[in-house]
Amino acid sequence: xxxxxxxxxxxxxxxxxxxxxxxxxxxxxxxxxxxxxxxxxxxxxxxxxxxxxxxxxxxxxxxxxxxxxxxxxxxxxxxxxxxxxxxxxxxxxxxxxxxxxxxxxxxxxxxxxxxxxxxxxxxxxxxxxxxxxxxxxxxxxxxxxxxxxxxxxxxxxxxxxxxxxxxxxxxxxxxxxxxxxxxxxxxxxxxxxxxxxxxxxxxxxxxxxxxxxxxxxxxxxxxxxxxxxxxxxxxxxxxxxxxxxxxxxxxxxxxxxxxxxxxxxxxxxxxxxxxxxxxxxxxxxxxxxxxxxx
Ligand SMILES: NC(=O)c1ccc[n+]([C@@H]2O[C@H](COP(=O)([O-])OP(=O)(O)OC[C@H]3O[C@@H](n4cnc5c(N)ncnc54)[C@H](O)[C@@H]3O)[C@@H](O)[C@H]2O)c1
Numbered sequence: 001x002x003x004x005x006x007x008x009x010x011x012x013x014x015x016x017x018x019x020x021x022x023x024x025x026x027x028x029x030x031x032x033x034x035x036x037x038x039x040x041x042x043x044x045x046x047x048x049x050x051x052x053x054x055x056x057x058x059x060x061x062x063x064x065x066x067x068x069x070x071x072x073x074x075x076x077x078x079x080x081x082x083x084x085x086x087x088x089x090x091x092x093x094x095x096x097x098x099x100x101x102x103x104x105x106x107x108x109x110x111x112x113x114x115x116x117x118x119x120x121x122x123x124x125x126x127x128x129x130x131x132x133x134x135x136x137x138x139x140x141x142x143x144x145x146x147x148x149x150x151x152x153x154x155x156x157x158x159x160x161x162x163x164x165x166x167x168x169x170x171x172x173x174x175x176x177x178x179x180x181x182x183x184x185x186x187x188x189x190x191x192x193x194x195x196x197x198x199x200x201x202x203x204x205x206x207x208x209x210x211x212x213x214x215x216x217x218x219x220x221x222x223x224x225x226x227x228x229x230x231x232x233x234x235x236x237x238x239x240x241x242x243x244x245x246x247x248x249x250x251x252x253x254x255x256x257x258x259x260x261x262x263x264x265x266x267x268x269x270x271x272x273x274x275x276x277x278x279x280x281x282x283x284x285x286x287x288x289x290x291x292x293x294x
Pocket of ligand 1: 014037
């Protein structure tokens, strides 16, 4: 199976994940266009790409010439239909809502060349269902990155019922070119990682609600006692509590009672406490996204 060579990548959604995927894609040499409906999100994404690259230079992980290439390779657009006309791979990272993803995939399918692969960074939604939104289900699969994208090594590849081997190999080769390791997962709600992470994160919220320990001590216990690199509550703030809640709602609907979202999590999201991106979640953050120590 000879995978397709990707030259141009379109990343849709310039939020937490889309900006990270676009950064890694452009830094890895792919001609990359980041598309969002919001101009502010696009400008913030460019700012954060520059900041991440500059930090990389300070750490000796990114060279000055990588930085120049990144800026040259990364374009911004608010017009998906025009952007996909010259793209080989679309990676959608719009919010975890079926109707938004459907709309993006339908538009991408309608305007992209016949060979273009349509990938989704969904954390939970079935690739078979995503494929059914398009007229090319054999070219649709999940390409699931992790947050923060430039640091996390894994990409989960999930194939739908109709996904071809050619599509899977093209995604695998592209992920490897972005310096990622891949695993192939059979279609099941939440794949491997989101399913476990949602359950652990939800349990931490139940414990916080029940007064088992403070947020700081729950996170500290899990990090130092179970050797997790991050506590589940600080991870929730990083991921976005709205994203976490959306995942749990989907898993609750598809896999049953054990995934019912903790009431405290629902309450935080209702209050707009979404985590780092809004300056307040379980913890408080400065405008630069740094933790405010108590
Ligand atoms: N946050 C995480 O840690 C994480 C990890 C892995 C996967 N995911 C998945 O990645 C996807 C994106 O999550 P996120 O946390 O980056 O979301 P986010 O809310 O931070 O960003 C979503 C972006 O999509 C944009 N958008 C909305 N509708 C659009 C449209 N029609 N066209 C173009 N842009 C549009 C929004 O303006 C926003 O910038 C979701 O499917 C989520 O489940 C998230």
